[in-house]
Structures are given as structure tokens and as C-alpha cells.
Amino acid sequence: MTSVIEIADLSKKFTVRKEKSLKERIVNFGRSQLHKEEFWALQDVSLTIEAGTTIGLVGHNGSGKSTLLKMIGGILQPDTGSVSLRGRLAALLELGAGFHPDLTGRENVYLNASILGISRQEIDKYFDAIVDFSGIEEFIDTQVKFYSSGMYVRLAFAVAIHVDPDILLVDEVLAVGDEPFQRKCLERIRQFQAEGRTIVLVTHGLDQVNEFCDRAVVLDHGRIVSDDEPLTALQKLRADWEEERQEERSRLAAEQAEDRPELAARFEGIALWADSGHGGEPELGPDEGVEVTMQLASPVAFDDAVISVGVTTPMGHPVYSTTTTLLGTKVFVRRGTNKWAIHLSAMGLNEGDYLVTCGIGTADGAEVHFVPAACRFSVRGDGRSLGIIRADARWREVPLG
Numbered sequence: 254m255t256s257v258i259e260i261a262d263l264s265k266k267f268t269v270r271k272e273k274s275l276k277e278r279i280v281n282f283g284r285s286q287l288h289k290e291e292f293w294a295l296q297d298v299s300l301t302i303e304a305g306t307t308i309g310l311v312g313h314n315g316s317g318k319s320t321l322l323k324m325i326g327g328i329l330q331p332d333t334g335s336v337s338l339r340g341r342l343a344a345l346l347e348l349g350a351g352f353h354p355d356l357t358g359r360e361n362v363y364l365n366a367s368i369l370g371i372s373r374q375e376i377d378k379y380f381d382a383i384v385d386f387s388g389i390e391e392f393i394d395t396q397v398k399f400y401s402s403g404m405y406v407r408l409a410f411a412v413a414i415h416v417d418p419d420i421l422l423v424d425e426v427l428a429v430g431d432e433p434f435q436r437k438c439l440e441r442i443r444q445f446q447a448e449g450r451t452i453v454l455v456t457h458g459l460d461q462v463n464e465f466c467d468r469a470v471v472l473d474h475g476r477i478v479s480d481d482e483p484l485t486a487l488q489k490l491r492a493d494w495e496e497e498r499q500e501e502r503s504r505l506a507a508e509q510a511e512d513r514p515e516l517a518a519r520f521e522g523i524a525l526w527a528d529s530g531h532g533g534e535p536e537l538g539p540d541e542g543v544e545v546t547m548q549l550a551s552p553v554a555f556d557d558a559v560i561s562v563g564v565t566t567p568m569g570h571p572v573y574s575t576t577t578t579l580l581g582t583k584v585f586v587r588r589g590t591n592k593w594a595i596h597l598s599a600m601g602l603n604e605g606d607y608l609v610t611c612g613i614g615t616a617d618g619a620e621v622h623f624v625p626a627a628c629r630f631s632v633r634g635d636g637r638s639l640g641i642i643r644a645d646a647r648w649r650e651v652p653l654g
């Protein structure tokens with residue numbers, strides 16, 4: 254495969270001005286109250302993107318996704334490293350980038366296209382289609398500074414897809430459009446993929462990445478921490494986020510330890526056994542159930558515990574859940590080690606991989622410990638259907654009359 258984007262050892266440094274501390278102000282008496290601080294928004298990023306692939310850039314707020322996209326788009330220059338591109342590029346970056354606020358929509362379409370190296374005659378040919386796709390004909394002769402953010406994105410997207418780009422860069426902006434427009438854009442992105450164009454997408458919509466991308470690149474503090482097929486990369490990202498959430502919970506529990514020592518209880522072992530007797534990550538037959546065993550260590554005894562058990566897809570979408578409250582069971586937690594088991598009979602799941610979640614909380618709603626991917630199992634299928642649940646489908650022709 255030929256690569257269309259080659260990023261080598263790319264780094265970008267920003268200088269931010271910060272308020273000085275009181276001590277610094279006294280020492281620097283009379284001078285500015287601000288001091289400059291440099292920080293690296295991107296560090297040593299290397300990435301090769303092949304022609305015809307769709308890449309999702311994901312990660313925390315501030316992890317460097319937009320900075321990387323802007324550097325691919327040539328809007329920001331690197332401090333070290335390089336970006337090289339093959340082919341015509343169209344970019345939909347953050348709101349405000351790309352259009353001149355004092356010009357009308359019409360003037361901006363021509364300006365934008367000419368920046369991309371497209372002749373006036375060519376744009377004349379596409380102009381009606383651009384306006385038509387954007388759906389903002391009424392406002393095409395209004396200055397874009399009076400546009401709503403959705404109108405702005407509609408026009409920008411319409412231009413980007415009509416200039417025949419080989420590479421399309423899309424920042425989170427699509428989320429600003431209303432649902433019908435988002436759907437229209439996603440359809441167009443699908444068409445672009447079918448035509449073998451390359452797309453780099455920055456988004457917080459992890460489902461979108463899983464659905465549309467061939468590859469997901471996870472950034473953290475300006476560095477690539479994962480670059481894999483979407484499901485694997487996103488599972489790792491979710492697991493990292495969950496770990497951070499648990500650390501935060503443990504910190505809070507430690508703070509509240511004196512008043513609520515039960516919040517420090519932790520699951521120490523959760524295991525899954527198929528009815529066939531297989532443990533680990535078993536493959537279940539269509540009519541097979543599972544038993545989940547869980548061990549909990551608690552520093553104190555408490556009697557108002559609620560335990561939840563759920564099944565999710567690998568992307569975390571719930572397909573089943575129950576709690577001891579729903580089951581009409583009271584859970585008493587002993588000081589020290591506790592062990593329980595729950596049996597789930599055949600769940601009617603279709604072929605695929607599934608995760609088991611386990612959680613414990615108190616009756617007043619406080620979360621004690623939640624494990625999002627406590628165990629895994631897969632279900633064997635017969636290849637006769639898609640989706641999460643299984644149905645016994647029979648086809649017949651209905652006689653007329």
C-alpha cells in the first residue's frame with residue numbers, strides 16, 4: 254500500500270503565560286504578573302497513514318489530537334520533525350478556521366476553494382451542488398460571522414467534499430451539525446471510503462471510530478500510546494479511563510475512610526465458569542449459561558450492600574444487567590473475605606465476544622467498587638444472523654389470495 258501521510262518524530266511546543274505565585278510577584282516586584290511556561294503539546298509522534306484508510310484520533314481533552322490534525326493540515330508548523338503528504342487535502346478544522354468572518358458564504362466558498370488550488374470555473378461548476386448539500390441557501394449571501402455554528406459547519410463540510418480531496422481531515426466539528434446533517438455527512442464519508450480516499454477523524458465518539466475507522470490512534474499527553482485496530486485500541490482506552498476513575502474513587506474512599514470505611518471494600522477475584530465446566534474466557538454454546546463467582550475484601554462489616562452483575566459488548570454497550578435488589582436478595586458483607594456466585598442461564602446472545610461487569614455499592618447509592626471488564630466470554634453462532642440477540646429465523650413464501 255502507498256502511504257499518503259508520513260509523520261516523522263513530530264513535536265510541537267506552545268508557550269503559555271501563567272499568573273505568577275505571590276512569592277514570585279514579591280521577588281519580581283514591579284514587573285509583569287505573568288510568567289512564560291513552555292510545554293509540549295505533541296512529542297515524538299511518528300505515524301504512517303496508507304492511502305484509502307480511515308484513521309480515528311482519540312484521547313483525553315488536551316491530549317494533542319487537534320494540534321496533530323492542524324499540523325497535518327499545515328496550519329501549525331512543527332518545532333521538530335516533519336509531515337509529508339501526497340495528494341490534495343481538504344480540512345474541516347475547529348470552528349472559525351478556514352472561513353473569513355467578514356466575507357459572505359458565497360465569497361468564502363470561492364476563497365476556500367482557491368486556497369485549495371481549484372479554479373474559478375471548476376467552482377462555478379460545483380457551486381450549486383455545494384449550496385444544495387449545505388442546505389443554507391437562504392444565508393449564502395450573509396457574512397459568515399452571523400452564521401450559527403451548525404450553518405458554518407454545513408457550508409465548510411459541503412466545500413470540503415466537493416473539492417475532490419484525496420485526504421480529508423475532520424475535527425470534532427461534525428458534532429455541531431444537527432442529526433439529519435450528521436447522518437448525511439457520515440453517508441458521504443462512507444462514499445469517500447468506498448472511493449479509496451484517506452480520512453483522518455478527530456472525535457470523542459468512540460462508537461463512530463469503531464464503526465467507521467480502520468485504525469485508531471490514541472494520544473495521551475501529546476504522545477501516541479496505542480495504534481491498533483479500533484476495537485483493541487478503544488478497549489485499552491476505556492480500560493485506562495476506568496482505571497483513572499477507580500484511582501479517583503480510591504482517593505475519595507481514603508478521604509472518607511473515617512466516616513465510611515465500607516467504601517474501601519474491593520473485589521479481589523472475579524471468575525466465570527461455563528455450564529460445561531470451562532473457566533477462563535470460555536466459548537459458550539447457544540443454550541449454555543454461566544456462573545460468575547466474586548470475592549470481595551472489606552475492612553468492615555456492612556449490611557446494606559447492593560451487587561450488580563452485567564453483560565456488555567466489547568465497546569461497553571449493556572446487553573443485560575441485574576442487581577441483588579432486583580433479585581430481592583439482601584447482601585451482608587463480612588469484615589475480611591466474602592465470596593458469592595450468580596448463575597445466568599442461556600441469555601439468547603448471538604455470536605460474538607462479551608464482557609461481564611461487576612459492581613458493589615451501598616443502598617444509599619454510593620459506589621464502592623466497579624469492575625467493567627471483570628471476565629470475558631464468547632458465544633458460538635451459526636452464521637445465520639447479525640446483531641446482539643439470537644432468533645430462530647424461518648423464511649417462507651406467503652401464497653397470494
Ligand SMILES: Nc1ncnc2c1ncn2[C@@H]1O[C@H](COP(=O)(O)OP(=O)(O)OP(=O)(O)O)[C@@H](O)[C@H]1O
Pocket residue numbers: 267268269294312313314315316317318319320321
Ligand atoms: N495555540 C495554542 N497555544 C497554547 N496552547 C495551546 C494552543 N493550542 C493548543 N494548546 C494546548 O495544547 C494542548 C493540546 O491541545 P489540543 O487542542 O490539540 O487537544 P485535543 O486533544 O484536541 O483536546 P480536545 O479533546 O479538548 O479538543 C492543550 O493543553 C491545549 O491547551
